[in-house]
Amino acid sequence: MRKLFLDVFDNYTEFYNNPAENINIKKTIKYDIPYEMNTILQLDPKKYLITGSYGVGNPTETPWIAIFDRSITVSAQHGFYVVILFRKDMQGCYLSLNQGTTYLRNKFKGYKPVQKMKEVATKLENSLSFHTVNGLISEINLASIQQNARAYEAANIQAKFYARNAFPSNEELAVDVQDMLENLDKIKNFIGIRTLDQVIDDLIYQEEINDVKFQEDVLISLPAKTIQAPNPVPNKTMSSPNTEKYLRDSKIAKEALILAEYKCEADPTHLTFVSPLTGENFVEAHHLIPISFQNDFKYSLDVPGNIISLCPNCHREIHHGVNENKAKMIRTFYEKRKEILRVFGINEELNNIFKMYRLSFFSIKNSDFL
Structure with missing residues (x-):
């Protein structure tokens, strides 16, 4: 051969x-x-x-x-x-x-x-x-x-x-x-028995639909009071045929937004609108280390130390923006959060987090100069 x-x-x-x-x-x-x-x-x-x-x-x-x-x-x-x-x-x-x-x-x-x-x-x-x-x-x-x-x-x-x-x-x-x-x-x-169209639509759109619902739940939830220590891994639920996912707790996300004072952690000057449910600047919760990687961790990723407060625009960018900008954002958040992540028992190298976002070496190096 x-x-x-x-x-x-x-x-x-x-x-x-x-x-x-x-x-x-x-x-x-x-x-x-x-x-x-x-x-x-x-x-x-x-x-x-x-x-x-x-x-x-x-x-x-x-x-x-x-x-x-x-x-x-x-x-x-x-x-x-x-x-x-x-x-x-x-x-x-x-x-x-x-x-x-x-x-x-x-x-x-x-x-x-x-x-x-x-x-x-x-x-x-x-x-x-x-x-x-x-x-x-x-x-x-x-x-x-x-x-x-x-x-x-x-x-x-x-x-x-x-x-x-x-x-x-x-x-x-x-x-x-x-x-x-x-x-x-x-x-x-x-x-399974789904068509290719159904599979692709589920992959592309279902997560977005689920996240919209999650962010709505965060708005109406009372905040949790999470112990600053390693927390047990969250429960799982079936998200689609033959697939399980870990549950996110809206109360913990609400706690993280309050700790961030409802400011966008990418840029505190990013003002959106006043939410009638909170009376505060509208922001969304984003897990820095995606909870889909929970299997790789001994302790919960669904903790305030791993949840970033972002305006909707920055939230979309960290998911769908150009790689160089995503890499810069992730690097910034990691530097701010690495110590508190360790308090929650989450020890992960920055390069491994880049890989979770499928960022290339070229993108990561370019982000150094932005």
Whole structure:
């Protein structure tokens, strides 16, 4: 297998620049690698389809080899699948759990489809207890500005990088692929009997709907009086078929807003309107460390020390803004809260919090200069 991948690494750029000069690389991508992977993985051909692509019409800068679960999709245009994506510079490739970008681009045309791809990826990763793949990363860089490459980067759910000079053995690759296919099975179970449209709408909109209801509950709640010590993990509830989520307590959020004096902690001069329910500036509660990561923590994340008071605009920005601004906000809040977080038994490095928001190293470094 390594020899076939090295053939692509060594010769694909020449083929891309002169497609008529090296047609053998087409055979390597389209037939030889899929055949060898079938031999190594011993997957049931009735359940799985392995195929490769170097582009339709003109060659693509980033060829790929995909493994489709036939019950989900047999196309890279829609659904979810496992794929090996080559970087444009051929310095390596990614084993990626990914999603069909054409479908999402069409579904959200005119409504920031690339951002929607990232949202789906983030919410799937946060909602499902994925099997841990050794060396896992959440961001990929295909070193290409082509539209398809940018979409694959945004749609990546989780990935592992293989450097050109350190491509794994057949046995190592098989283990990684099997682990990734287990996570694809978790997505299939999450989908259940729902259509793809229903699944995507639930992922994109249901959390927003739930948060609106939560913020309304915060307004009418009496504040809690949380002990400044490690608190027990909150209870869970079913949020969708086959998925549980941790409950947020509106009383604790109300306590955090009062402690912040109903000011936006991103900028205290951000005034909105006076809420008739509180008689104070209207703000919303945001968990700095998302409660969806509660499984990774021994003590509750639903505590005042982890809840930030934000005006609605800043609240939207920390969820949907450009990465550099999000990174700057998270860094600022972390520096303000890291000591009180430790009082509540929450010890987490800033870099790990950045990863929870799926922020890249480039975004994080750029935020230093904002």
